[in-house]
Each structure stands twice: as C-alpha cells, then as structure tokens.
Amino acid sequence: MAALDKKQVINYINNMYSKEVIDYFQDPKNMGVITDATVVGEASNPVCGDMMKIYLKISDNEIIEDIKFETLGCVAAIATSSMITELVKGKTLKEAEAIEFEDVEQALGALPPIKVHCAHLSVEALRKAINKYRKTK
Ligand code: FES
Numbered sequence: 220m221a222a223l224d225k226k227q228v229i230n231y232i233n234n235m236y237s238k239e240v241i242d243y244f245q246d247p248k249n250m251g252v253i254t255d256a257t258v259v260g261e262a263s264n265p266v267c268g269d270m271m272k273i274y275l276k277i278s279d280n281e282i283i284e285d286i287k288f289e290t291l292g293c294v295a296a297i298a299t300s301s302m303i304t305e306l307v308k309g310k311t312l313k314e315a316e317a318i319e320f321e322d323v324e325q326a327l328g329a330l331p332p333i334k335v336h337c338a339h340l341s342v343e344a345l346r347k348a349i350n351k352y353r354k355t356k
Contacts, residue, residue: 221268224306233348234271234293235331236294236295236298236330237291237327237328237329237330238328239298239302239326239327239328240294240295240298240328240330241294241298243297243298243301243302244294244295244298246298247288247297247298247300247301248301248304249286249288249301249304249305249307249308250287250288250289250290250297251288251289252274252276252285252287252289253285253286253287254267255273255276255282256274256276256287257275257276257277257352258274258275258277258349258352258355259273259274259275259346259348259350259351260272260273260275260287260344260346260347260348260349260350260351261273261344261347262340262347263340263343264299264340267292267336268288268292269291269292269293269296269340270290270291270292270309270335271288271289271290271291271292271296271300271340271341271344271346272284272289272290272344273286273287273288273300273303273341273344273345274288274289275306275346275348275349275352277312277352281286281308281311281312281313282309282311282312282313283307283308283309283310283311284309285308286304286307286308287304287328288300288301288303288304288344289303292337293334293337294333295330295331295337295338296337296340296341297328298327298337299323299324299337299338299340299341300318300340300341300344301321301339301342302323302326302327302341303318303341303342303344303345305320305326306318306323306326307345310332312349312352312353315345316346316349317344317351318334318342318345320338320339320341320342321338322342323338323342324338329348354356
C-alpha cells in the first residue's frame with residue numbers, strides 16, 4: 220500500500236476530527252512549562268504511549284492562577300490537554316476536580332470513539348496534580 224501524501228493526510232484528519240479539535244491541535248493554548256509550578260501531574264497511556272504533564276500554579280485560596288501542559292501524543296491528546304487548561308484556568312481546585320472527560324469532549328465538539336481515552340488522560344493528569352497538591356496540605 221502506498222504512503223499517503225500530505226494532502227491525503229490533511230483530508231484524513233479533517234474527516235476524523237471536529238473543527239475545534241483541529242484548531243486546538245494546530246494552535247494549542249497554554250502549552251509549555253511553569254518553572255515555579257506549585258505542582259505537576261503526569262499521566263500516560265501504556266497502550267498508545269501518549270504522555271501528558273499538567274503544571275499548576277495555585278494561589279493560597281486554592282485558585283488555579285496559571286496552568287500549562289506538555290503532551291507527547293496524538294492530535295486528540297494535544298487538543299484535550301489544551302482544552303482542559305482552558306476549562307480550569309482561574310477556577311478553584313474544587314471546580315477543577317468536578318471537570319469530567321465528557322466536559323472536555325463536549326468543549327471540543329466531539330471526539331471519535333477511539334479517541335475518547337485522550338480526554339480521560341487529560342482529566343487524569345489534572346486530578347493527579349490536584350491530589351498531589353492536597354497531600355502537601
Ligand atoms: Fe492515546 Fe491519544 S491516542 S491519548
């Protein structure tokens with residue numbers, strides 16, 4: 220079977236993902252590192268190999284003042300990790316903990332069924348960061 224050319228790859232991605240997923244993949248918000256983060260959460264999926272790190276800067280009154288992510292993974296992994304940062308920035312830890320994978324998926328329009336686990340991974344990374352923070356209190 221012949222390899223796909225660039226145009227075929229772009230067509231494939233456009234047919235597979237919502238406009239929002241493609242936008243967040245091509246222009247991710249809050250990507251990067253917080254060097255003086257209060258806490259960092261990490262999650263990975265051993266099946267697909269994708270990895271996410273969520274950096275949180277948390278104020279004394281438990282507001283997420285800043286949030287960034289680093290993701291090594293698929294189109295949906297990048298889009299979901301970026302979207303979750305947008306959903307929780309400026310929120311309290313309690314509000315952030317209430318975010319479910321369905322909220323991330325809905326904010327991105329939709330995800331193909333085989334990519335729903337990418338939204339789970341973003342929630343897992345966020346919750347691990349928050350749990351880590353709580354253990355220090
Ligand atoms: Fe596994 Fe996207 S394919 S996180």
